[in-house]
Amino acid sequence: MTMRRLSSLCRPRNPTCKYVLPIFSIAALIYSINECWRCNNQVLETSVRHVENSDRKLLPEDLVLSSVSGRITNSLQTKSANYLESHNRNTAFKENAYKVIKCHINAEYDIPCRREKEEVYVPFSFIQNYFDITGKLEKEEEGGRLQWLHSYSKISKPRENYTTGGVYMHFDHYFVENRDTVKCISGIEHVPVCNQWNASGYYYPLQIAQYGLSHYSKLLVEQVAPRKTVLLSQGVIKKKRWAVNRGDTLTRVLDPLRGGYVIEFFAEESFAKPGIVFSVSEKENFILSFDLRFKQSGSLTVVVETNQKRVKRKLFVTYVCSNVMISVSGEQVYYGIGSDKCRTWRTITRDIFIDIEKGLGKKKINKRVSKIVGIHLRGHGWIDNITTSSSAHLTQFYHAADWLLRAQDQNGGWPNMVTHWVAKEAQALSPGWYSAMAQGHAMSVLTRAYLHSKEKKYLEAAVRGLKPFDVKSANNGVLALFMDKYAWYEEYPTTPSLFVLNGFIFSLMGLYDLRTVLSDNKDVQRLYSQGLTSLKALLPLFDTGSGTTYDLRHVTMKLPPNRARWDYHTTHIVQLLVLSSVESDPIFATTAQRWSDYTRGVLSPHN
Numbered sequence: 001m002t003m004r005r006l007s008s009l010c011r012p013r014n015p016t017c018k019y020v021l022p023i024f025s026i027a028a029l030i031y032s033i034n035e036c037w038r039c040n041n042q043v044l045e046t047s048v049r050h051v052e053n054s055d056r057k058l059l060p061e062d063l064v065l066s067s068v069s070g071r072i073t074n075s076l077q078t079k080s081a082n083y084l085e086s087h088n089r090n091t092a093f094k095e096n097a098y099k100v101i102k103c104h105i106n107a108e109y110d111i112p113c114r115r116e117k118e119e120v121y122v123p124f125s126f127i128q129n130y131f132d133i134t135g136k137l138e139k140e141e142e143g144g145r146l147q148w149l150h151s152y153s154k155i156s157k158p159r160e161n162y163t164t165g166g167v168y169m170h171f172d173h174y175f176v177e178n179r180d181t182v183k184c185i186s187g188i189e190h191v192p193v194c195n196q197w198n199a200s201g202y203y204y205p206l207q208i209a210q211y212g213l214s215h216y217s218k219l220l221v222e223q224v225a226p227r228k229t230v231l232l233s234q235g236v237i238k239k240k241r242w243a244v245n246r247g248d249t250l251t252r253v254l255d256p257l258r259g260g261y262v263i264e265f266f267a268e269e270s271f272a273k274p275g276i277v278f279s280v281s282e283k284e285n286f287i288l289s290f291d292l293r294f295k296q297s298g299s300l301t302v303v304v305e306t307n308q309k310r311v312k313r314k315l316f317v318t319y320v321c322s323n324v325m326i327s328v329s330g331e332q333v334y335y336g337i338g339s340d341k342c343r344t345w346r347t348i349t350r351d352i353f354i355d356i357e358k359g360l361g362k363k364k365i366n367k368r369v370s371k372i373v374g375i376h377l378r379g380h381g382w383i384d385n386i387t388t389s390s391s392a393h394l395t396q397f398y399h400a401a402d403w404l405l406r407a408q409d410q411n412g413g414w415p416n417m418v419t420h421w422v423a424k425e426a427q428a429l430s431p432g433w434y435s436a437m438a439q440g441h442a443m444s445v446l447t448r449a450y451l452h453s454k455e456k457k458y459l460e461a462a463v464r465g466l467k468p469f470d471v472k473s474a475n476n477g478v479l480a481l482f483m484d485k486y487a488w489y490e491e492y493p494t495t496p497s498l499f500v501l502n503g504f505i506f507s508l509m510g511l512y513d514l515r516t517v518l519s520d521n522k523d524v525q526r527l528y529s530q531g532l533t534s535l536k537a538l539l540p541l542f543d544t545g546s547g548t549t550y551d552l553r554h555v556t557m558k559l560p561p562n563r564a565r566w567d568y569h570t571t572h573i574v575q576l577l578v579l580s581s582v583e584s585d586p587i588f589a590t591t592a593q594r595w596s597d598y599t600r601g602v603l604s605p606h607n
Contacts, residue, residue, distance in 0.1 A: 133601075151599035153566040155573050161581040164513040165451040168444060169574055172221040174214035176207060177354050184326045184358040185351070187319055187335035190399040193326075197418050201325055205407065205414035209441030212400025216448055219393035226393075227285055232278070232386035235261035243277040250276055255382060257345060262291075262384040265377045269298055271318075275378035278386070282372040285388040289349040289395075294342045297321040298379020302352060307370040314373070317355045319348065321379075326359060333359030347385070349395050401449040404442050405461055411476075412467030414438050425557045426494035434468045436478035436489035437503035440510025447513040462514050469511075469527050473497060478507075482552075486534035489527075499552040501542050502568060505575040508532065512582065535579075536587055545604035548572050548595060570599065 103113040103122060114121045124135055124146065134152040138145045156170035176192060177185055183195035186203075192211050194204035231241075235252040244250050248267040255262045267275040288302060299320040306313045315331050321343075322336035333355060337348065352372060377383065407414055413434040420429045446462035449455070471477020473493030480488045480497040491503025511528040518524060542548045544561065548569050554561040564572065576592035594604070 150601040151566040151570065153570040153599075155570045155596060155599065158574070158577055158581060162509075162578045164444075164516040165448055167217045167220050168213040168448075169217075169509075169578055171210065171214045172217035174210060174217075176211040176214050177351065178357075182207070182358070184335070185354060186325065187337040187348070187350075188323070188325075188341060189403055190349070190396075191403045194418075197420050202416075202418045203403075203407065204416065204418070204438075205404070206416075206435055206438035206441055208400050208403055209438060209445050212397045212404075212445045213441065213448075215393040215396040215400075216445075218391070219397065222391070222393070226287075227390040229282065229285060229388045230386075231280060231282075231388065232263070232290075232384065235263045235384055237263060241279050243274075243279070245274065245276070248276050253382075258291075258384075260384075262382045264382050266380045267378050269379045271299075271378070273378070275299075275301070275376040278375040278377070280372045280374055280388075282388045283370060285390045286352045286369070286372065287349065287389045287392045288352055288372065288386075289347065289389065289392065290386045291345060291347050291384045292342070292381065293345045293383075294321055294379055294381035296380065297339070297342070298377070298381050300383075301376040301378075302350075302372060303374040303376065304352060304356060305370050305373045306368055308368050312370075315356055315360065315369070317350075317352060317359070319350070328359045331360070345382075349392050349399075351392075397445075398449065401445050401458060404445060405457060408442075408461055408464060411471075412464035414442055414465075420492070422492045422494050422498060423553060423557065423559075425553075425559060426496060426498065429492060429494065432476070433493060434476065434478050435491050435493075435503070436469065436507035437491040437500075439465050439468060439478065440489075440507035443510035444513045447517050450517065459517065463518070463521065463524075465510075466514075466523050466527065469507075470523075482534065482538060486537055487530045488534055488538075489531060496556045499538070499556065500550060501548070501564075502550075502571050502575065504531070505535065505572075505579070508535065509575075509578065532583070536585065539587065539591060542572070543591075543595070543604075547598050566599065569595065573599075 098114045098116050098121075101113055101115045101120070102110040103120070104110055111123065111126055113123070127133065128135055134149045136147045138147050156173060158169065159167065162169075176182065181194055181196040183193045183199075183201040185191065186193050189203065191203065191208045193201040194207050195201050196204070237250065237252050242250060245267070249265070251264045252261055253264045254260070265276050267273070290300070292300060297320075299318050301316055301318040304315045304317065306315060313331075316333065318332060318334045319337045320334055321339050322334075323339050324334065324336040326336075327334045335350075335355065337346075353369065356369065372388065375386070404414065409415055411434075415432045416429070416435060416438070417431045419431055420433075422429065443462045443465050446458040446465070450458040450462070468477045469479060469489055472479045472481075473490050474495060476493075478490050478493050480490050480493070480499065482488055482497075482499060488497070488499050489504055489507040490497060491500040491507075492498055508528065508531050511524055511531065514521070515524045515528050538552075541552055541555065542564075544563065547566075548564045550562045550564040550568055553559045573592050573595050576588045576595070580586075580588035580592060
């Protein structure tokens with residue numbers, strides 16, 4: 001009876017048959033797969049038991065269905081067998097498996113390490129911090145390679161012997177305007193504005209001189225004329241480029257002040273209006289230069305297009321008749337070009353990339369600035385000689401040199417108008433303090449400007465810069481005496497004295513530059529000679545046996561040694577290499593070699 005009933009249930013005319021049989025079939029298939037899985041895992045467990053001690057875990061993708069009948073082969077068996085064969089052949093892995101152990105550091109704390117037989121492996125992240133080294137995991141070779149460096153800073157050895165008028169050390173590698181300590185490039189003075197010790201910004205002579213030296217050095221190293229595109233010259237109006245709204249005017253006129261033709265424009269000053277638009281499509285050169293004068297006030301806006309993920313956006317940089325250094329509103333960056341200075345003819349040269357970066361942040365630059373698309377003129381003024389170029393090193397060099405002419409005071413110094421605390425144990429430096437390093441850098445800029453231009457005003461300013469070297473730090477000069485014997489020119493003229501090494505050597509290089517140009521000037525000869533004598537005598541005091549100290553506060557202030565960071569340490573080395581190329585005393589070359597060895601982990605001998 002039961003069989004009949006079952007038979008009747010399976011008749012095709014009964015719809016229940018459509019569902020019961022498939023369910024039984026699926027259940028049987030799952031049971032078969034599960035049994036096969038369990039059986040294979042038992043076999044695998046005996047052959048690759050070592051996996052339990054490693055970081056390798058079984059993943060679903062390691063199991064591959066090999067046939068429709070439900071047979072499963074585990075690809076991990078093959079992988080494990082190959083791994084075992086290779087590793088056992090080289091390291092006898094079965095007997096020396098890695099084991100996690102504790103490393104007890106200086107009887108203070110534990111970190112996880114790994115042990116293989118009698119060898120212990122310590123995490124590189126711990127070694128990196130503990131020994132102040134650097135490293136990077138590269139993927140050039142199979143399995144990767146760790147690039148281990150004792151020093152993160154490279155030694156930029158001089159290309160040739162140092163000469164006054166030549167490349168200044170390794171400053172062709174410097175990008176001063178890119179530094180975070182540069183608030184912006186002033187639209188009024190055309191030099192960097194520093195924000196290192198005062199967020200509102202101030203002119204820092206040392207930074208400005210480095211800006212000039214870096215561009216001068218790049219000019220010599222690149223040795224290729226920059227790419228240049230002339231967009232407007234002699235006031236020639238190409239109507240296709242201009243868009244003039246009703247009520248605005250654009251005219252070519254003869255300017256008596258310049259003795260040539262320029263474009264006179266008149267448009268509403270309101271930023272709500274587009275003004276007169278000069279269309280541009282510049283994709284390669286982002287150094288923009290133009291001659292500009294306003295009658296009273298006005299502005300010039302540069303429109304830049306970004307292209308990220310095929311989404312185009314526009315950023316705006318506006319140069320306005322104002323004394324405000326820099327301001328930002330949304331996608332707009334404003335630079336003051338002087339409320340009075342804008343009324344006289346001036347050549348304005350701007351790095352559009354830098355102007356956007358300083359206003360909107362580096363992330364905006366990363367949004368792929370693709371091209372300059374337009375220039376908007378507002379107000380009543382005159383414009384000519386609009387060009388774009390790939391670089392403007394010589395112009396930027398003279399911006400620094402000319403600022404040094406304007407900023408030098410009656411004492412021959414370039415005062416730092418900011419308060420600075422160098423060390424808690426030293427008195428604060430009040431606004432108006434001089435820096436021997438800035439004095440030396442300024443001399444190096446001015447002597448190069450003189451050699452290039454033959455204009456004596458630069459050389460005369462460099463000579464006036466000698467005055468603070470004969471005035472003691474306590475009396476607002478830069479001179480300090482070590483043990484009442486050795487003259488030292490202070491980068492930071494504190495009380496007590498710090499005796500900063502790199503700043504002192506930079507001051508010597510400035511004296512050397514002026515000395516080579518004015519060989520008959522007894523003051524510069526004396527200052528350079530006594531400074532060189534002091535350096536030879538005190539140089540060993542900066543040597544720690546594994547690096548150098550930044551200054552001698554451990555001697556003058558009885559403080560712990562102020563170890564020089566690797567970038568300062570390599571600067572010390574390059575400075576000594578430069579001196580060794582102009583001075584015959586072997587102390588500079590031998591010391592530079594020993595300090596170079598420190599960057600590779602070599603230590604001085606011990607007892």
